[in-house]
Amino acid sequence: MSEIVTIALLGQPNSGKSTLFNTLTGLRQHVGNWPGKTVEKKEGSFSYNGRIYDIEDLPGSYSLSANSDEEVITRDFIASGRADVVCILADSSQLDRSLFMTADYAGINVPCFLVLNMEDVAKEQGKRIDINIIEKNLGIPVVLFSANDKKDYDPFYKVLERAVADKPMINTSILEAGYDKISGYKEIKEMIPEGLIDGYSSMWIAIKALENDPVVMERLRESLDPAKTDRIDSLRDSIQGAVETGGAKFSWIDSVLEGAVSEKTEKITLSRLDRIYTDKTWGKPAVVLTILSGLILSFIPALPLMGVGMAVSALKAPVGKLLFSAGCPEIIISIINSVIIQSFSYIFQMLGFVFGVTLVFGLLEEVGIMARVSYVFDNTMGKLGLQGKSVMPFLISFGCTMGGAAGSRVIDNWGQKVLTIALAWAVPCGAAWSVVPMLSTLFFGPGAVLVIIAILLTMLLHMWITAKVFGRKLITKENRYGMIMEMPPYHKPKWGALLRYVLGRTKDTFVRVTRVVLVVCTLFWLLSYSFVSGSDPVLYRIGMAIEPVTKIFGLNWKLFMAFVASSIGKEGALGVISALFNGGNFYGAFSDAMSGAAVASDLNDTLISNVTKPEALAFIFAITFNMPCVVALAATYQEIHSVKWTAKIAGYYTIGALLLAAIVYHIGILIW
Amino acid sequence: MDRLLELLKDGHARTTLMLASELNTTVTDIGRKLEYLENMGIIKKVSLEEPSCVESCTGCSGCGPRESGKSSKCEGCMPDKEILNMGEMWEVVHHG
Numbered sequence: 101m102s103e104i105v106t107i108a109l110l111g112q113p114n115s116g117k118s119t120l121f122n123t124l125t126g127l128r129q130h131v132g133n134w135p136g137k138t139v140e141k142k143e144g145s146f147s148y149n150g151r152i153y154d155i156e157d158l159p160g161s162y163s164l165s166a167n168s169d170e171e172v173i174t175r176d177f178i179a180s181g182r183a184d185v186v187c188i189l190a191d192s193s194q195l196d197r198s199l200f201m202t203a204d205y206a207g208i209n210v211p212c213f214l215v216l217n218m219e220d221v222a223k224e225q226g227k228r229i230d231i232n233i234i235e236k237n238l239g240i241p242v243v244l245f246s247a248n249d250k251k252d253y254d255p256f257y258k259v260l261e262r263a264v265a266d267k268p269m270i271n272t273s274i275l276e277a278g279y280d281k282i283s284g285y286k287e288i289k290e291m292i293p294e295g296l297i298d299g300y301s302s303m304w305i306a307i308k309a310l311e312n313d314p315v316v317m318e319r320l321r322e323s324l325d326p327a328k329t330d331r332i333d334s335l336r337d338s339i340q341g342a343v344e345t346g347g348a349k350f351s352w353i354d355s356v357l358e359g360a361v362s363e364k365t366e367k368i369t370l371s372r373l374d375r376i377y378t379d380k381t382w383g384k385p386a387v388v389l390t391i392l393s394g395l396i397l398s399f400i401p402a403l404p405l406m407g408v409g410m411a412v413s414a415l416k417a418p419v420g421k422l423l424f425s426a427g428c429p430e431i432i433i434s435i436i437n438s439v440i441i442q443s444f445s446y447i448f449q450m451l452g453f454v455f456g457v458t459l460v461f462g463l464l465e466e467v468g469i470m471a472r473v474s475y476v477f478d479n480t481m482g483k484l485g486l487q488g489k490s491v492m493p494f495l496i497s498f499g500c501t502m503g504g505a506a507g508s509r510v511i512d513n514w515g516q517k518v519l520t521i522a523l524a525w526a527v528p529c530g531a532a533w534s535v536v537p538m539l540s541t542l543f544f545g546p547g548a549v550l551v552i553i554a555i556l557l558t559m560l561l562h563m564w565i566t567a568k569v570f571g572r573k574l575i576t577k578e579n580r581y582g583m584i585m586e587m588p589p590y591h592k593p594k595w596g597a598l599l600r601y602v603l604g605r606t607k608d609t610f611v612r613v614t615r616v617v618l619v620v621c622t623l624f625w626l627l628s629y630s631f632v633s634g635s636d637p638v639l640y641r642i643g644m645a646i647e648p649v650t651k652i653f654g655l656n657w658k659l660f661m662a663f664v665a666s667s668i669g670k671e672g673a674l675g676v677i678s679a680l681f682n683g684g685n686f687y688g689a690f691s692d693a694m695s696g697a698a699v700a701s702d703l704n705d706t707l708i709s710n711v712t713k714p715e716a717l718a719f720i721f722a723i724t725f726n727m728p729c730v731v732a733l734a735a736t737y738q739e740i741h742s743v744k745w746t747a748k749i750a751g752y753y754t755i756g757a758l759l760l761a762a763i764v765y766h767i768g769i770l771i772w
Numbered sequence: 773m774d775r776l777l778e779l780l781k782d783g784h785a786r787t788t789l790m791l792a793s794e795l796n797t798t799v800t801d802i803g804r805k806l807e808y809l810e811n812m813g814i815i816k817k818v819s820l821e822e823p824s825c826v827e828s829c830t831g832c833s834g835c836g837p838r839e840s841g842k843s844s845k846c847e848g849c850m851p852d853k854e855i856l857n858m859g860e861m862w863e864v865v866h867h868g
Contacts, residue, residue, distance in 0.1 A: 350773065
């Protein structure tokens with residue numbers, strides 16, 4: 101009884117190894133690192149019944165495959181023979197999962213015993229475990245106890261002594277019968293003589309070879325004829341071997357536990373809400389309804405900030421009057437009114453959307469609904485190379501593309517996020533829906549319905565083509581695989597955290613977007629301002645110069661300028677048309693249009709007499725599928741953090757809109 | 773296990789509950805098999821907390837410095853303090 105016995109503690113993370121180790125060793129322990137590794141090495145000792153036990157707490161690992169340093173260290177130590185007996189720990193509250201380590205250990209030629217830890221948790225779950233059945237099936241001593249119950253370690257010491265005395269090994273006959281069914285296993289095993297690698301049976305090595313374990317394969321290449329290892333390589337089919345060996349191990353675990361664990365039967369039931377969301381017929385309509393409701397609701401918290409934006413715009417007149425009376429030069433007044441005040445008016449209105457959308461959709465995510473949205477639309481989105489949750493930005497984009505871009509932040513993969521925003525730009529926004537029906541009705545009367553239908557069909561085609569164009573660079577093939585989800589339970593939102601998050605995002609957006617909006621607005625102001633009295637603004641001169649080209653797209657220079665203005669905001673296009681076709685002051689018309697001023701009352705007559713139907717159709721398509729607006733551009737940059745990709749998308753839409761206009765124009769010529 | 777992998781690779785989204793129902797088993801059984809496949813590198817858990825810049829983020833200025841073989845927190849992929857209640861998600865990464 102005087103020899104020192106070495107025990108190795110083996111178990112998955114959270115199996116209670118550290119608790120057992122600390123309780124057994126107390127202060128008699130040493131912590132260091134495994135040689136050449138940054139993996140922690142814990143050693144200690146204790147004595148029981150006059151015998152000294154050295155104990156090695158092996159690194160926690162899922163299995164004994166060579167997937168990590170921890171796993172290689174663990175199995176090398178065991179196979180080295182330095183441990184007299186290995187104590188395998190398993191979580192008794194989830195035996196069918198945690199016995200995997202035991203299944204992976206089976207076939208290692210070192211005596212062992214099994215500790216079913218966390219008996220207390222299993223009891224709380226209503227599980228009753230018959231260790232006699234498990235012990236009989238495994239052929240090794242088994243103890244059921246709780247390592248954190250420091251007063252009751254006797255059962256542990258008893259099985260330890262039994263294991264030391266009997267040197268038991270796991271009975272692998274049933275396990276190997278399962279392995280025999282795996283294609284190639286028998287042939288590989290026959291090529292591996294017993295004792296080829298110390299500590300491991302030929303069964304264990306053959307299984308690891310099938311699993312393509314790199315360390316085992318290297319040892320085999322060192323020990324076997326090249327012809328044999330070549331044959332093993334040919335028998336091993338990529339991941340299929342690992343799948344089949346895993347399946348055999350789980351089947352064996354089930355056979356070991358058969359009749360040994362009694363528990364409540366697990367019922368497969370869905371909540372009422374989930375039954376609706378996952379229903380093949382009603383799932384998608386339910387999700388669309390939820391998103392649309394969210395969109396409508398997001399306007400409520402957005403309203404105050406949108407009101408602030410409008411109030412800022414209303415400052416222009418009194419500020420202008422004040423500056424004028426103070427003798428301020430006209431150009432300075434114009435800069436303050438048209439650039440600074442107007443820009444901040446846009447920004448505050450945009451922040452209203454950011455705040456509302458982030459709050460409502462953050463709430464949907466927080467309570468668990470977004471997970472259902474992702475699931476329901478995954479298959480549809482998968483066809484475009486996207487995730488299910490991409491549908492949310494698309495739906496939001498019907499209201500506001502900027503909101504759609506902001507909504508894309510729930511998409512974790514950067515490439516998918518960029519593609520989602522790129523596709524969301526194709527969805528006509530609320531501003532487009534306020535301009536397009538009016539122009540369609542004006543030029544085509546009842547035929548406006550057909551124009552709207554054509555626009556919706558073009559939208560779908562545009563999204564499909566855009567997905568093909570950008571998807572190749574943004575989405576790798578791996579991104580397109582199916583999704584497995586464990587849906588989160590519904591729970592009440594944490595309002596404090598939610599508001600902190602929403603306010604943080606709104607502030608970040610304010611800072612980033614202010615810079616972009618100020619630059620773009622300054623540029624358009626410069627182009628539309630007449631610096632020398634009586635001379636043509638730059639915008640006019642440019643328009644006349646480029647008209648030969650813009651005509652190709654079915655747009656004369658005036659329509660083209662309106663098209664350019666629609667890049668700032670769709671609603672601005674109408675005011676610019678009115679001014680240009682009436683020959684008014686360009687700067688004033690532009691400024692009014694950007695301020696959301698009313699369209700000139702004689703616009704209808706002016707347009708009908710000056711614009712042909714093909715030109716009108718070309719213009720409608722051009723502004724609908726043009727870059728949505730400058731705030732959408734800023735929001736896109738805000739979400740994807742890439743100047744290159746923001747510019748690519750903007751350029752693609754600008755060129756695409758002109759090409760669409762050209763196609764539509766020439767079709768229109770054939771019709772009218 | 774073979775059938776489970778076939779279902780995972782067919783490109784359709786499924787919940788663990790649906791997988792259990794289709795394979796006539798329990799959610800616990802599906803859970804342990806997903807854990808195994810994940811450890812063998814056949815499927816990958818989708819991380820919503822620390823999206824990787826390494827794999828797909830080629831033009832994102834939000835990426836921090838990259839260490840070889842390691843992912844870095846990408847501001848462009850997922851803003852800080854993101855609200856998370858999206859459940860667990862996995863995707864097949866090994867198509868062999």
